[in-house]
Amino acid sequence: MTLTATTAAAAAGVGLAPTSGHAASITDIEKQVSALNAQAEQATNVYDGAMEQLANLQKQVDNLQGEAATMQQSMNQVMATLGPLAAASYRAGSVDPTLELMLQSHPDQFLQQAATMSQLGQAEAMNLKTLKLEQAQLASIKKQAADRLAQLQQAEHQAADMKAQIVDKFQQAQSLLSQLTYTQLASFDYSGVSAAEIAAVPPATGRAAIAIAFAKSKLGTWYLWGGTGPQYDCSGLVQAAWAAAGVSLPRTTYEQVNVGYAVPAILGDLEPGDVIFYNGDEHEALYIGGGLVIHAPTTGMQVQYGHWNMMSISGIQRMT
Incomplete structure (x- = not known):
């Protein structure tokens, strides 16, 4: 956040x-x-x-x-x-x-x-x-x-x-x-994501591509705490994105962090679709590749891009 x-x-x-x-x-x-x-x-x-x-x-x-x-x-x-x-x-x-x-x-x-x-x-x-x-x-x-x-x-x-x-x-x-x-x-402004960085993100494949496409379609949508659609909070956005790809996730960050399997917090090990958890699992974002994520930050803000290490990382999970 x-x-x-x-x-x-x-x-x-x-x-x-x-x-x-x-x-x-x-x-x-x-x-x-x-x-x-x-x-x-x-x-x-x-x-x-x-x-x-x-x-x-x-x-x-x-x-x-x-x-x-x-x-x-x-x-x-x-x-x-x-x-x-x-x-x-x-x-x-x-x-x-x-x-x-x-x-x-x-x-x-x-x-x-x-x-x-x-x-x-x-x-x-x-x-x-x-x-x-x-x-x-x-x-x-x-x-x-x-x-x-x-x-x-x-x-x-x-x-x-x-x-x-x-x-x-x-x-x-x-x-x-x-x-x-x-x-x-x-x-x-801590995001600092440039248009060039966004354009350089390689295309994803498989279910991850579907989840990322869904998250991209929500860019600019206002954050709503408790939101599961059409407006979202951080975990609601990730849940909905993966649901679009046919993967069912629980509702909260505390639950989602136990789904799938852990990935090292090393940029070279990340794959599009990985879910990154921050600040003691209080916040999360969907990794899209190229060192960038999409997330719903907090009240008063819109769904946006961010750098994968924008906050203190507490865990990374691969859902498929």
């Missing part, structure tokens, strides 16, 4: 008026803004994880509710087959002594005494036992659904908290940047 000259335009876009700054304070402001961006990136990864958990939990809740509905329908059908005595006993929540005997762990004992319980037929007895079993299963399903809903609410709260933290860090960073002139903001 870096600052570039586009930050000046972003600052203007949010109504920040550039003011005269002091050269001696630029370094301090740079460090503070970089720290705030790093904290925002960390919060974004947690936010992405929470949103992924939300989606998974919602699917589980939907499935459990579907199972509950199916089970209730089955119970209703069994109820319709019961005789008046069995149905009344079930609705009342009590079981006639004859039915109690029938529901014990050894139903064959009841069958041996069937002569004394002529008021109930064998088929009705089995239906009632089925009903009781389904009732217990339904209660279990409803409990699971309630537990998942509680987890869902917790994940929602976590996502909301992370969102507030991200916005706060961004606002603090913009407040610091507003103290600088446009010229000073331009001095924050």
